[in-house]
Amino acid sequence: MCFRSNYAALIFLVASTATAKDLVPALSDFKDCEVCPVMTALPAGTFEMGSPDTDPQNGFDEGPQHEVRFTSSFAIGKHEVTRGEYSAFIEASGYSMEMGCHHRTGPQPEFGPNFHWLNPSYEQTDRHPVVCVSWNDAHAYVSWLTSETGHRYRLPSEAEWEYAARAGTSTSRHWGMSEHDACEYANGADLSAEVDLPGWTVAQCNDGHIHSAAVGSFRPNSFGIHDMLGNVAEWVEDCWNETFEGAPVDGSVWREGDCTRPILRGASWHDDPRFLRSANRYGFESLDWNNKEIRYYNFGFRVARTLN
Numbered sequence: 001m002c003f004r005s006n007y008a009a010l011i012f013l014v015a016s017t018a019t020a021k022d023l024v025p026a027l028s029d030f031k032d033c034e035v036c037p038v039m040t041a042l043p044a045g046t047f048e049m050g051s052p053d054t055d056p057q058n059g060f061d062e063g064p065q066h067e068v069r070f071t072s073s074f075a076i077g078k079h080e081v082t083r084g085e086y087s088a089f090i091e092a093s094g095y096s097m098e099m100g101c102h103h104r105t106g107p108q109p110e111f112g113p114n115f116h117w118l119n120p121s122y123e124q125t126d127r128h129p130v131v132c133v134s135w136n137d138a139h140a141y142v143s144w145l146t147s148e149t150g151h152r153y154r155l156p157s158e159a160e161w162e163y164a165a166r167a168g169t170s171t172s173r174h175w176g177m178s179e180h181d182a183c184e185y186a187n188g189a190d191l192s193a194e195v196d197l198p199g200w201t202v203a204q205c206n207d208g209h210i211h212s213a214a215v216g217s218f219r220p221n222s223f224g225i226h227d228m229l230g231n232v233a234e235w236v237e238d239c240w241n242e243t244f245e246g247a248p249v250d251g252s253v254w255r256e257g258d259c260t261r262p263i264l265r266g267a268s269w270h271d272d273p274r275f276l277r278s279a280n281r282y283g284f285e286s287l288d289w290n291n292k293e294i295r296y297y298n299f300g301f302r303v304a305r306t307l308n
Helices: 083-094 135-150 158-166 179-185
Strands: 029-030 040-043 045-049 066-070 074-077 102-106 109-112 231-237 263-264 281-283 305-307
Touching: 040 158, 045 158, 074 158, 083 102, 135 263, 158 231, 158 263
Parallel strands: none
Antiparallel strands: 029 040, 040 074, 045 066, 074 305, 102 109, 231 263, 263 281
């Protein structure tokens, strides 16, 4: 049974004119129903989106760096959507998840017709982030949450995602600059992952996870949000653009550009540590598939929710 949260207790102490460095940690966690994700309400504020030219690891698609201002608070998932939460949606809605998911046993990804969200080719529990879900699958889930709760659930915009990932920081990663300090904070390719990724570039630390980890296994950022970097790459709402020239500055979804090419943020357990940065972005494109239908064993998502 779904229940409504009491937002009278949500008092935001940060004015909309605050800068990112002035922001206090997120002020409230809530759930709108028993099987809904835990959401973290974030205050309004501003931040610098993208990476500066001085970052030696930045990509051409991460600039120009620009200020984004949120005049209203919003909520984002405290964790990536779990297999258990997604299972509740499948059971309630009857949504069809045809078999088949891309995975990797060699240098290049390959399609496994017998792999799927319940069997992505490695072991998971209901506390692990759901994977082998496409952008369209993620959209079906947020539509269901909206209908179940009466609140507007959606995929986050790129700006909302990066604001939540940075949590008031301006460094490459919310814990600092070094990719080799990641193992307390993020599940990326590291020494433990070399078992599955021989010859891969890895962080010189060991987080104990070869594949995905149960959500919340790593230290949160200062907003109290887990796994914004690493674990699974996360779908966001925006259309793909090669740079941020002309991007919205109010945190809204960018609906111009290549809208057939969905965007992933945060990188994953599978990825070279240089990609586990708050500004890193990837516009997914496949020559053989509808881009919004493709499923990978390291692709998942988290949800956002409008608060007013």
